[in-house]
Amino acid sequence: MSAVISTIKLHLNQRRVTFIAPLSIAGTVAIISVLISLVFWRAGSQPGSAGWIQGSQSNPGIVYALVGFLIYAGVASVATTFPFALTLGATRRAFIAGTLLWDAITAAYIAIIFAVLNVIELATHHWGVGFYIFDIYVLGAGNTPRLLLIVFLGVLSALTIGGVFAAAWVRFGIRGPQVIAVGVIFVLGIAAIAIVPDAAAIIAAFQLWWLAIAAGVVIMVSSIGMWLLVRRAIVR
Amino acid sequence: MTSTVDIHSMTRRFGRSTAIDDISLTVAGGSICGLLGRNGAGKTTIMSIIAGQDRPTSGSVEVFGERPFENESILSKISFVRDNQRYPDNYRLHHVLRIAPDFAPEWSDDVAGELADEFRIPTQTPIKKFSRGQLSSVAIVLGLASRAPVTLFDEPYLGLDVTARVRFHDTLLRDYAIHPRTVLLSTHLIEESEALFDRVVIVDRGRIRVDSDSEHTGQLAFTLSGPSDAIDRLSAKRTILHSRSVSGLKSVTIQGLADADTSAEAVRLGARIAPATLPELVAAFGADTPETRDIKKGAVA
Amino acid sequence: MFTGESPIFQQLAAKIAGDIVAGTYPEETAVPSASDFAVFYTINPATASKGVNVLVERGVLYKKRGIGMFVATGARELLRDRRREEFRTHYIQPLLREATVLELGTAELHQMIDQPEQDQA
Structure with missing residues (x-):
């Protein structure tokens, strides 16, 4: 157990990466969003108008920017950290448990920060000037509990996906991630072939919680995959 | 004397090549043992298996009577930094020194601090940009400061200047006097380290060719x-x-x-x-x- | 410091013995511990202990419990007698052998010993 906690501390060792980097990325994107809004404003769009709100809320830039970083963080949490963790004396078991717990801590941290900022955004009538940064469609359109869930599951998915790819690399070298990528494409292809005839009906019946289930499945599969790949991995 | 490391009929294959070919080796507690041989002879693989980073294809390895692989209590008694050790992205010296004590129950901040100073390890440069000698210095700091009952040094001298080499020997022997431990050290700088050993093991092509008291x-x-x-x-x-x-x-x-x-x-x-x-x-x-x-x-x- | 000719523990024992004969460590005073010798000469601690123990067995050094190793009374005499015996086998006998090869007579040898300065020139 102590090695699990030590592994979490190992991941938290670079505090800047864990705590500051996601915020600075989100902050940068927020500033860019504001700049874009200003361009629209100067172009004649009126803050508060239906078109303005529609346009602002559809902008998922903040999500894209974070996903890239989070997948990198997920990869780094396994790829270069695994050999060092074993050198320090962690077991593979403790390393994976600690890594998954760190993933969850990071996801919760970002979700809570986003939720707080969302509440502030709503309370200040979108920062007093009609800027939509957190109150956007992909983050639940202002619904704070929903935002919490979306961000938590989203971050956790990105981190564990990065982790499982890195775990494949640790175990099998360069071929590992390639095999996973091919496998995923293959499964998605089969699924698409199976679903396409009923696509219209499925889209019509689409419920938001399906995504939550999908994220849950991705997280589960990635986590189990990480463990299975790393439990027999050796350091080279 | 009780044996600390006990290797029995151990073989390690990587695909079709045999890295370790049916070796048996016991290292007594308190011994400073030299593991010598050419590049690719199997020295790092032996250490890696002792440290639970790898495991044998067949045969057994025991440290303090238990198999080290995935054995938390045994692993906390072993220190092994490989000659090509990788560190997490963007790591600097202080990251290493902050986390290492968490995994090493006997860790000495004094030893770590003094050595890091004397080796002049850069504190602001990312480890990724370290020279060969600086990487060796970090490995020696980890190995000595951990005061692990089983300490494995894998080519500790690579790129190390003569002042640092003398300092390494001095600190090893001084600290050993207060905190005896079992040391396995692989090196090509045989003349320089020879007097440190009470035991010499020569490995070639994955087999043990010589296993002798250094006196003989x-x-x-x-x-x-x-x-x-x-x-x-x-x-x-x-x-x-x-x-x-x-x-x-x-x-x-x-x-x-x-x-x-x-x-x-x-x-x-x-x-x-x-x-x-x-x-x-x-x-x-x-x-x-x-x-x-x-x-x-x-x-x- | 140490050569590969003979085991290091023997060389260490000889070195300490030499220091005792030379008066570096007077009788009934402490000598450095085996650990200290190990650090000072950068040699294996077990090897250093073995070297010190050689002198303990010969009665040159003795252990004061909890304090350390001391030079025994009469150790210097003991070592000097031994060294004198060795002087004969290590120096005089080879010297005589070489003298025979070089056809140097006893009288000439005596002269060389009596007037060493001449030969150094």
Whole structure:
């Protein structure tokens, strides 16, 4: 157990990466969003108008920017950290448990920060000037509990996906991630072939919680995959 | 004396190649043991398996009577930094020194701090940009400050300047006096580290060729050098480990202890005879001579 | 410091013995511990202990419990007698052998010993 906690501390060792980097990325994107809004404003769009709100809320830039970083963080949490963790004396078991717990801590941290900022955004009538940064469609359109869930599951998915790819690399070298990528494409292809005839009906019946289930499945599969790949991995 | 590391009939294959070929080795508690041999002989693999970073294809490894693989309590007693150790992205020295004590119950901040200063390890440079010598310094700091009951040094001298090498030996022996431990050290700088060892193991092609108290290594082989025909006569019917010749002059390393008759005969024929030094022994066992045979522990042929 | 000619523990024992004969460590005073010798000469601690123990067995050094190793009374005499015996085998006998090879007579040898300065020139 102590090695699990030590592994979490190992991941938290670079505090800047864990705590500051996601915020600075989100902050940068927020500033860019504001700049874009200003361009629209100067172009004649009126803050508060239906078109303005529609346009602002559809902008998922903040999500894209974070996903890239989070997948990198997920990869780094396994790829270069695994050999060092074993050198320090962690077991593979403790390393994976600690890594998954760190993933969850990071996801919760970002979700809570986003939720707080969302509440502030709503309370200040979108920062007093009609800027939509957190109150956007992909983050639940202002619904704070929903935002919490979306961000938590989203971050956790990105981190564990990065982790499982890195775990494949640790175990099998360069071929590992390639095999996973091919496998995923293959499964998605089969699924698409199976679903396409009923696509219209499925889209019509689409419920938001399906995504939550999908994220849950991705997280589960990635986590189990990480463990299975790393439990027999050796350091080279 | 109780054995701390116990390797029994261990083999490690990577695909079709055999890195470790059925070796058995026990290291007694409190020993400082030199693990010598050429590049690719299997030294790092042996250490890696002892440290639970790898595991044998067959056979067994025990440290303090237990298998180290995935064994948390045993792993906390072992320190092993490999010669090509990787560190997490963007790591600097202070990241390493902050987290290492969490995994090393006997960690000494004093040892770590003093050594890091004396080695002049940069504090602001990312480890990724360290020179070979600076990487070796970090590995030595981790190895010595952890005060692990089983400490494995894998080529600790790579790129290290002479001041740092002296400092490493000094700190090792000083700290050893207060906190005895079992040390396994692999190196090519044999002359410089030889006096540290009480035990010498020479590995070649995944097999143990020599396993001897360091006191007796001088009895394992001897060298003859002089005119080729004299050397040929003296070395007839003997096990030649290694030989080299240049225009009428020849030098051979012969297995076993030179008896008085051989010595007298050598002097009479104008050949120089001397016990093989440890570097000569390692070179001899790394040479590709078909006649080479293994010398078992304490054996005096 | 140490050569490959003989085991290091023997060389260490000889070195300490030499220091005792030379008066570096007077009788009934402490000598450095085996650990100190190990650090100072950068040699294996077990090897250093073995070297010190050689002198303990010869009665040159003795252990004061909890304090350390001390030079025994009469150790210097003991070592000097031994060294004198060794002087004969290590120096005089080879010297005489060499003298025979070089056809140097006893009288000439005596002269060389009586007037060493001449020969150094």
